[in-house]
Amino acid sequence: MMTPLTSTKPASVWVTNAVFIGRGIRLSLRNVEALIMAIMLPVMLMLLFTYVFGGAIDPSGNYVNYVVPGIILLCAGFGSSSTAVVVAEDMTNGIIDRFRTMPIRCLSVVTGHVVASLARNLFATGVVIAVALLVGFRPSANLLAWLGALGIIVLFIFAFTWLFAAIGLVTGSPSSASGYGFILLFLPYLSSAFVPIETMPSWLRGVANNQPITPVIEAIRGLLNGTSTPTNVWLAIGWCLAILLASILWSVIAFRRKAGRR
Amino acid sequence: MGQYAIEVKGLRKKFGNQIVLNGIDLKVPQGTIYALLGPNGAGKTTLIHILSTLVAPDEGSVHVSGYDIRTEKNLVKHAISLTGQFAAVDEMLTGEENLRMICRLSGLTTAESRVRSSQLLHHFDLTASGRKRVKTYSGGMRRRLDLAISLVTSRSILFLDEPTTGLDTISRRALWDIILQLRNQGITIFLTTQYLEEADQLADTVAVITDGRVVATGTPEELKSRVGEEVIELRNLKDEVIRTIPTSGTVHDMGQTLHELSHTVPKDTRVSIRKPSMDDVFLALTTTTIKELEGISS
Numbered sequence: 001m002m003t004p005l006t007s008t009k010p011a012s013v014w015v016t017n018a019v020f021i022g023r024g025i026r027l028s029l030r031n032v033e034a035l036i037m038a039i040m041l042p043v044m045l046m047l048l049f050t051y052v053f054g055g056a057i058d059p060s061g062n063y064v065n066y067v068v069p070g071i072i073l074l075c076a077g078f079g080s081s082s083t084a085v086v087v088a089e090d091m092t093n094g095i096i097d098r099f100r101t102m103p104i105r106c107l108s109v110v111t112g113h114v115v116a117s118l119a120r121n122l123f124a125t126g127v128v129i130a131v132a133l134l135v136g137f138r139p140s141a142n143l144l145a146w147l148g149a150l151g152i153i154v155l156f157i158f159a160f161t162w163l164f165a166a167i168g169l170v171t172g173s174p175s176s177a178s179g180y181g182f183i184l185l186f187l188p189y190l191s192s193a194f195v196p197i198e199t200m201p202s203w204l205r206g207v208a209n210n211q212p213i214t215p216v217i218e219a220i221r222g223l224l225n226g227t228s229t230p231t232n233v234w235l236a237i238g239w240c241l242a243i244l245l246a247s248i249l250w251s252v253i254a255f256r257r258k259a260g261r262r
Numbered sequence: 263m264g265q266y267a268i269e270v271k272g273l274r275k276k277f278g279n280q281i282v283l284n285g286i287d288l289k290v291p292q293g294t295i296y297a298l299l300g301p302n303g304a305g306k307t308t309l310i311h312i313l314s315t316l317v318a319p320d321e322g323s324v325h326v327s328g329y330d331i332r333t334e335k336n337l338v339k340h341a342i343s344l345t346g347q348f349a350a351v352d353e354m355l356t357g358e359e360n361l362r363m364i365c366r367l368s369g370l371t372t373a374e375s376r377v378r379s380s381q382l383l384h385h386f387d388l389t390a391s392g393r394k395r396v397k398t399y400s401g402g403m404r405r406r407l408d409l410a411i412s413l414v415t416s417r418s419i420l421f422l423d424e425p426t427t428g429l430d431t432i433s434r435r436a437l438w439d440i441i442l443q444l445r446n447q448g449i450t451i452f453l454t455t456q457y458l459e460e461a462d463q464l465a466d467t468v469a470v471i472t473d474g475r476v477v478a479t480g481t482p483e484e485l486k487s488r489v490g491e492e493v494i495e496l497r498n499l500k501d502e503v504i505r506t507i508p509t510s511g512t513v514h515d516m517g518q519t520l521h522e523l524s525h526t527v528p529k530d531t532r533v534s535i536r537k538p539s540m541d542d543v544f545l546a547l548t549t550t551t552i553k554e555l556e557g558i559s560s
């Protein structure tokens with residue numbers, strides 16, 4: 001017979017988080033299709049926008065410098081949307097019941113997926129930048145501006161991943177989670193990500209000017225091309241923080257309410 | 263409370279307008295196996311979820327290991343372990359990774375987790391597949407892994423929700439052996455099942471639940487004395503069951519029953535003998551008067 005274990009103290013919050021982050025990353029790495037998509041999508045979008053649309057949008061050939069931030073955000077949005085699906089899967093699978101009957105901080109299950117998403121998306125961002133440099137991207141940013149741009153990208157990924165986590169928590173099933181997530185992925189097209197807002201019809205201009213993607217795009221683009229204004233940067237940070245805090249709050253509430261329901 | 267591992271009084275639970283648990287009372291002595299026997303939709307899983315702190319009750323008092331499940335949730339969680347109706351394992355991880363993860367979450371160090379995982383894999387006959395992903399496991403292997411995970415740290419009360427549903431006979435018997443061993447170590451086991459035979463084989467006490475009410479409680483022997491040991495089943499030529507008659511299973515009793523029947527049923531009626539099923543239990547219980555039932559369930 002097995003040696004019975006004397007009851008141990010349950011894991012600390014730190015260990016709990018570390019274990020769930022490890023789990024999230026492991027699950028990400030084993031989801032081979034999603035992983036291939038995370039690499040292929042940035043490469044394909046980069047090539048598509050530079051070589052297919054780029055000539056029509058900006059015949060001077062400078063379009064690559066304009067479009068990089070947009071593609072980074074598009075990929076980050078896509079990459080974080082899968083968080084909705086994995087979170088919804090966890091909540092409908094019996095595994096959440098096991099975690100919830102253990103004396104640990106359960107919301108860490110979600111935190112684990114969020115951190116894994118950050119890692120995935122930073123990797124995709126790296127791919128975008130590498131391909132962009134190959135096809136002629138010439139940023140004029142200094143080290144500080146690079147760090148600033150990277151900081152805003154991290155904040156953006158965090159904010160949208162938590163938003164998708166909340167969506168995964170409130171939707172009943174993985175498939176509806178992915179459906180709702182899809183809507184958000186259209187936001188970048190209605191911003192200054194791919195074409196200047198001035199080229200849009202006036203009613204659309206109102207939408208584009210007042211949605212969060214535009215200031216984030218403008219801030220990143222400004223930092224990379226040396227045209228940033230403090231207003232842009234603060235507006236971007238403000239939007240991201242607001243979305244981040246609201247989404248975390250929403251997730252916490254949804255997680256509690258979900259307690260014991262399928 | 264004292265000697266009771268689980269004590270439930272007047273428990274009620276609704277989901278929307280649907281009454282799922284309609285006044286449950288039960289007491290589970292420490293170190294025994296308690297089986298909740300009932301058909302699909304009877305409220306078994308809901309009861310287990312309430313006992314294991316996952317769902318809040320609407321009314322009634324519930325104590326697990328002496329602690330109130332409403333106000334002392336965390337203390338309850340230290341005393342229990344749940345193996346749900348659907349295997350709670352990560353399909354994309356290996357059996358060993360699943361175990362180590364729960365070991366770490368239970369407060370074991372990395373080194374302790376490694377030792378404990380391989381001990382459990384060995385004990386549950388999973389060493390050979392420990393490095394394979396769970397999605398390649400058979401139903402029986404999954405169940406064993408699930409149970410192994412529940413035993414990472416010693417808990418005094420184990421909840422098993424339909425532990426053998428969907429398993430073949432060999433896996434079922436293997437699991438029964440494990441459950442009996444655990445009881446012999448002093449663990450209290452609260453399990454649900456749809457099989458009379460399972461309750462009979464394992465339980466010290468059986469409670470029959472249907473539509474959110476416990477309609478009978480007793481030892482398996484007491485239940486069987488009402489349902490009989492062997493059931494005589496009569497079929498017509500179209501192979502439809504026309505009557506079932508519980509008997510004690512003795513030659514004398516069965517002979518006499520058949521003798522009497524031979525005068526009353528059509529000549530071409532066919533007869534077979536089988537073990538009582540849960541349907542027979544309900545038939546036997548619902549034909550008794552309500553008054554009698556209330557006497558038994560309290």
Ligand SMILES: Nc1ncnc2c1ncn2[C@@H]1O[C@H](COP(=O)(O)OP(=O)(O)O)[C@@H](O)[C@H]1O
Nearest residue numbers: 261262277282301302303304305306307308309
């Ligand atoms: N979260 C829920 N919301 C609404 N109805 C539920 C919920 N959980 C269970 N039920 C209902 O409660 C009844 C009992 O379910 P359950 O406890 O799962 O029964 P059993 O485990 O005995 O099959 C069923 O009719 C089921 O549809």
Ligand SMILES: [Mg+2]
Nearest residue numbers: 306307308347
């Ligand atoms: Mg059930």
